[in-house]
Amino acid sequence: MAKDNRITALYERLSRDDEMQGESNSITNQKKYLEDYAVQHGFGNIQHFSDDGYSGTNFNRPAFNFLLTEIEAGRVGTVIVKDMSRFGRNYLQVGFYTEMMFPKKNVRFIAVNNGVDSANPADNDFTPFLNIMNEWYAKDTSKKIKAVFKAKMRDGKRVSGAVPYGYYRKPEDKQTLYVDEASASVVRRIFQLACDGMGATAIADTLSEDKILIPSAYARQNHPEDCQCTNYHDPYTWNATTVGYILNRREYLGHTVLGKTTRDNFKTKRKRIANEDELLVFYNTHEAIIDQEIYDKAQRMRKRVSPRRNSEKPAHRLSGLLYCADCGSRLAYINSKPKDGKIYDSNQAFRCSRYHNKYHSCTGHYIKASTIEMLIYQATKRVSQYVLKDEKEFVEQLKAQYELQCEKDNTDDKKELLEAKRRMMDLDDLIKGLYENFTLGRLPERQFNRLMTEYDTEQSNLEQRISELETATERISTKAVQIDKFVRLVKKYRDFEELTTPMLNDFIEKVVIHEAEGGRTKDRTQQVDIYFNFIGNFVLPLSEDEVEALQSEEARRAEEIAERKRKSSKKSTQKRNQKRAEIKAKAEAGDPEAMAEYKAILEKGRQNNRKRSEKMRELRMSDPEYRAKMEEKERLALEREKKRQERATKKKKIALAELKEQAEKGNQEAVRELEERRAIARERSRKSAEKRKQRAENDPEYAKYLEERNTEYNRRHTARRKEQMEALRARAEAGDQEAQSQLAERKQYQVRATVKSYRKMRDDALSGDPIAKVRYEKTLAMRREAYHAKKSEQTA
Template sequence: MARTSPAEKITALYERLSRDDESQTESNSITNQKQYLEAYAREHGFRNIRHFTDDGYSGTNFNRPGFTELLEEIKAGHVSCLITKDMSRFGRNYLQVGFYTEILLPDKGVRFIAVNNNIDSAQPSDNDFAPFLNIMNEYYAKDTSKKIKAIFRSRMQAGKRCSGSVPYGYTRLDGDKQTLVVDEEAAAVVQRIFRLACDGLGPTQIAEALTQDKVLIPTAYMAEKHPERKLEHRYSDPYFWSGNTVGSILDCREYLGHTILGKTVCENFKTKKRRPATQDELMFFPDTHEAIIDQETWDTAQRLRVRKPKRLSSGTSTHRLSGLVFCADCGSKMRYTSPEAKSIRGEKVYDSDSAFQCGGFSNDRRNRKCVSHFVKASALEAAILSAIQKVSGYVLENEADFIEQMQSRWKAQQAQTSDDDRKELADIGRRIDELDILIKGLYESNMLGKLPDRQYKRLMNQYDSEQAALEQRRTELESAVAANEQKKPDTSRFIGLLNKYRECSELTDAMLYAFIEKIEVHAPTGGRTVYRQQRIDIYFNFIGNYAPPVAEVSEEERIAAIEARQKEKAEAKKRRYEQRRRERLEALREAAQTDPEAAAQYEEHLRKKREAGQRQRAKLKALREADPEYIRQMEEKERIEAEKRLEKERKRQERASRKQKETRSELVARAKTDPEAAEQLAVLRAKEAERRAQRKVAQERRMATDPEYAEQIRQRNLEYSRKHTARRKAQRLELEARAEAGDAEAAAQLEAQHAYMCEAQKRSRQRMYDEAATGDPEAVARYEHYLQMRRESYQKKKEEVSA
């Protein structure tokens, strides 16, 4: 904006005309004002003229672009004189006009002239009538505003639209501003928004989905599809949907085919601020155009929006059941306690942290109105899902029986409620008639002087209060009777819901809000034990509280089922513990082969296990002396378990040995021709020998402290030697028989075995001789024993030959 230097101030000429007075562009009236003010300025010698114009702006407020620019120049000190045609052109708000003309302009040294009103601030004596002119100008604006509002309201009461806006999803026919027709492309978006809302999505989530799919926002859509309307467009991204936009679409009842007029009310013609109209102020005209959304979809969407978990100031959300759960005893809403509200355990969260308890319950006994009724949120959701599944399974298979049950129950409730309410209504009517007679008698007695004024007033107030209370109660009962007659179970809609969610396996938000009207929780019984039970009444939409017929379960059967479940849980827990323990021991055993520290830990574990076994055996011994039969049973059980363990270990060793032999045989075969394989075989044999030595040392150490184990090992070795000898003998006899029959391969194998045994005996004798040569008493004794056996064998053979 160009600025005039402070040394050469401007003469500001201000022109204004309201939108209601003239047409769109700069009007002739504005032109006339400019010519008139320029002529006045030249005639009176004002220089450096500059125009400030507001064409189409009301004078009741000063939020006008031309006036704002003028005000900036005045505050900057660039204006010496302000000239306007009359005071009404400057403004029609007498308070603000007075502020500018009486305070701001004099403070900035600006001369103010209103030509037609003969007002000039340079001549104060001519300005005495200015405040009255301002008041009259404002009154004119106020009166005009009132008349225009009356005209608009009259048109709206006749069902005629006064606004140029059209709900998104509709358009208007050319030449007909009143009739709305469906815009198919936009209507499809509206229907999608309502479908997503019925699926449980909130406005923000729906807006994100539309933005992601690049759907034009309503303003951008109107600009693209209806450019002839020349609407003002203010958006940076034509595809960015906001939650507020989606929310306004979900609130728009025009999509049901109705016309709603007078949605906002302007209470002050100066501020132009509008407030939402109350229900009594709205003008409703049903079925005026084609609907985009049916009533059922609308009701479902609104119900889901109301029940959607609210966002709290802490950043967390309420539970999706909040507002649906009530105390069955006192009727209070049950409060939700969230894990976020419990920080005493740090990050550890328990299932019971998400729970509901009665709103009338307090930890302070003095303020306690009800008991806790504590129930976990997960238990409530499980109960709701189970109830829906049970009702669905029964109703879909027995639809006719269900409808008959609902009708019979409704008729019974109707008869009971109607009889009670009508009886009370009749009693109230009779009492009101009696009070009328009593009041009439009081009045006559007072007028005749039989009843003093003081007693008359006291009795009259008493009867009047009673009569007012009775009339209020009668109104309530009449409303209740009317509502009860209308609240008939809608079984068809409920069965439609069941068909929609026929195969439900989890409780979704949409499913929850579609089915559930409210939940009533009763006080639990059984204390804080596994036998605790709590009654939960679930009220379904369209039918109320309903549970399908089921077989009754006795208290003994219920307790037996609980104990069976507890036993199953305990066994499962024990199995999980044993599995984890075995995995830890297996990992420790594998680590012990390479890690000395792990080896020490594993050895310590084995030691503790042996000690525990010894203690158990000592305990069994003490019990054996006290109860032989019990000990016999325990020993039998231990024997069977030991046999199972030995058999399992034997099979494992056989599998490992078989696999190792297969690998070893391949290595032995390759070692005959491959030096590298021969080296690997030597290393393998060294490791095996080392492991055998380690096992032998550990075995001998345990045998030294555990006689029972030592005897078990000796018996096992003897059994192994017996089986091994018998197997080798059977193999040798088979080879000899085959060799005698002329089998060359068997004869070769027999000869190879004989040569191997001879070499083995030589190596054994040499090893025994070398060990005895060291002077070891045990080795010397073994060698002497061997020689003695050789001599005895020689003598025996010699005697056989002689005989």
């Protein structure tokens, strides 16, 4: 297509907000305005592209998209809009089209009212600011609308037209929800099925089979004024999402819940589910369809339901109740069928779902289904009998256990939280020091990147852990046992002889399975923690007879196990000694293989002895009394060494003072020895400083420690010298001749030291030392500034 025949695109846009500003921005007026401009300026082949009712922040507009298609095809030569705000209110996207896409496609862009014409680039300097202001207008409008909606919601008023399934609104009262009995009965049925252990998918299939109208179809048929969704494939096909949404809604408890979704950015239409602290909840605002007990039970049962898999294996009634004590995952149900057709008790069992997992492996935590069912039945039976026998004692015991557990959990979590926050602060300081060393050239880039990656990873993990601990601490402080509900539950199922599935769901919250000890032997033991609904992991107090019987049984089992181990060990030792004697005899006879094997046996024995000695030392160190004794012994040794060093230092000082005195008297031998000692001290100091410098370059923590130590030393040294100087000045001002003489000598010394330090700094800067160079330039700048200030004062 020839360039002269390309389209002149006149683009018009109108949003709902623009309609409030009057007729001047209407689509008709925009078309007439742009046509007149095009004709007056000689543009031909005019074609309109109009978007009516679309926001400027949304670039997914039908006419706009068609215009872009025409531009991509090369059929558009000029795009004309009334002003920049008609084109869009997102300055980044507007800038992309006008500054990048249109010039690339050789398209001229004109915004009439703003005086923007891409044919005259020099006149378009202010265009980016126009785009920013247009976006600000859209952002400000969005804020105001959200503020209006928030204010209404804070007053408990609904701003959405959606009505929960099971309710309807009267035309004269749009704020109050009224129960629709026909649909409310379906809601009650959904919650009851969830309480019975059915998952959302199974509930949806049940409702579909019973030909129950889905919520949108029911609203369209019975309450068309509240119907917002009319597009659905089948009015009787329920899905798990709809069922889950109904089970989540707290409106069925009689509460009004507002602000459930929010949009973080006005530029996008994407919404997110609001956090719990962002919700506005108003309690008991309308008639409830279900009560709190059923709602809570439904939520508990939903957590237990395992996701449906493409498998024909039947689920066990304990599925979803058993959890691994180590990794926290659910235990998976195993229902093996041997090829011989025989049925064994061990065929049905549970084990950790992460057992032999490729990415998050865990041990088996294997337990037979019959065993865990028996344990749950016995625990439930014993607790029920205890409650019925003495309810008052049960309440006291439960409260005591609960308070003790809460205190323990809270103390552990708070301690870990405090340590995590302290470590976060340390990491912040380390990263600052690391960055300073890198910018000053003290740390190579490779080490800087490696350390920064390590610190950043540790900080990310700490941030996540701190959030978890804060949530756990808050949950512990707000959690409470519900004793009355559990007592009512026990009285409801008094004198039961078997644990039915409804009873199991009512009584048991979860069961935590620990890894078994003792292997596959008759000494196998396994800890099982049973958590009851409303009261948690309640441990029954044992009577004196029960404690005595339990201790007696444990002692018997321990003695039995020890006896078996002694017999096994004795048998193994005899067999090992016999084999060793045979190898020794062959080695003494000159067999080279036997000699090598016997030598290896002796070396292994020596290694075992060393390991045993090390283990015994560790065991002794784990004994508090032994450790305290060793620490006291070490402390006394350190004190003796410190006193010895002090005596040696004192002798050296005395000897050095005498040497200085001899040197001052002119003793050449003393002068030579004194100079040698000073040279040795300087060399030792230089080596020590070099070691500190190398270590600081590779260890940011040590570098930070050195910096803090030097800062503190300089602070104390300066304060001490200042105090001495002030005392000397005071004495000199009082007329003390000796003090005046010392003050004059100090001033001369300071002048010499300043000149010496300045010359050293200058020489180091000229030799290429970056730190000295920075200091030198700073000193020169200060001197120049002082010089000009002095000249200004003299001139004035």
